[in-house]
Amino acid sequence: MATLLYSNASPYARLPRILLHHFDITDIQAVISNPFENQDILICANPLAKIPCLVFDDETGIYDSEVICRYLDATYGGKQLFSQLSNWSQHTQVSMLKGLIDSTVGLRQEQMREEEGVRSPFWTERFEKAILRTTLYIEKEAMVITQSNSLTIQQILLVTALDYIEFRFPDLDWVSHCPKLDNWFKSIRNLACFEQTRPC
Structure with missing residues (x-):
């Protein structure tokens, strides 16, 4: 199962979380992460150590809120958001x-x-x-x-x-x-x- 690393306060991290709910995505778990703690899971997936970051089972990741949102829209939303x-x-x-x-x-x-x-x-x-x-x-x-x-x-x-x-x-x-x-x-x-x- 893929993991979305996020912070509760970050507006950037909120954007893909909104899409998780909007598209009713159940095979991605959202996990709170503090980027300043330099956790291995975050650094392995994103050398910038920034959130949000979507981490896959093979420890690769995609990051930047817009990139993640485009991925979620294309994979789960039928491109209904960005195709507009x-x-x-x-x-x-x-x-x-x-x-x-x-x-x-x-x-x-x-x-x-x-x-x-x-x-x-x-x-x-x-x-x-x-x-x-x-x-x-x-x-x-x-x-x-x-x-x-x-x-x-x-x-x-x-x-x-x-x-x-x-x-x-x-x-x-x-x-x-x-x-x-x-x-x-x-x-x-x-x-x-x-x-x-x-x-x-």
């Missing part, structure tokens, strides 16, 4: 939403550096502005992302980003400027695949 990306606009939406997640993680890293006394006001402000600009852009220009009747990879990325903002940065107020996006988020976030993988 039929034009450059949709591919750009995916890049934007991945960048939104990157900005939340960057801001979290700055938050952690504050404990060491080396937090950068410049990067903190830059990440915060990127998050607020992007959520406002979605509200005004890209609500089409939310309008599919079936779950899309864009929606999965967006819910993952918004949940992580709420989890790590409850005082970062995107909601007051994005009522349509907030209403959609509240309507979809309790789907089982999201509820069972929420960061903690």
Whole structure:
């Protein structure tokens, strides 16, 4: 049985876990892993020692959240998620939403550096502005992302980003400027695949 190594808090590791639930995959076990412990199972499969990492029985692995998600979609989901990306606009939406997640993680890293006394006001402000600009852009220009009747990879990325903002940065107020996006988020976030993988 293959093993998905993940962290409960990581938005990157959450993405393939959402697909495990969405596709009802039962022959992959999800196991919590701390990449900073440099466990043999992780290092053998991924020399970068980063999670998420999908480890097979022969100790080989595939890693990077998008690569794992593409594998799960192709192997278990009939390519229903990534095959929907039929034009450059949709591919750009995916890049934007991945960048939104990157900005939340960057801001979290700055938050952690504050404990060491080396937090950068410049990067903190830059990440915060990127998050607020992007959520406002979605509200005004890209609500089409939310309008599919079936779950899309864009929606999965967006819910993952918004949940992580709420989890790590409850005082970062995107909601007051994005009522349509907030209403959609509240309507979809309790789907089982999201509820069972929420960061903690």
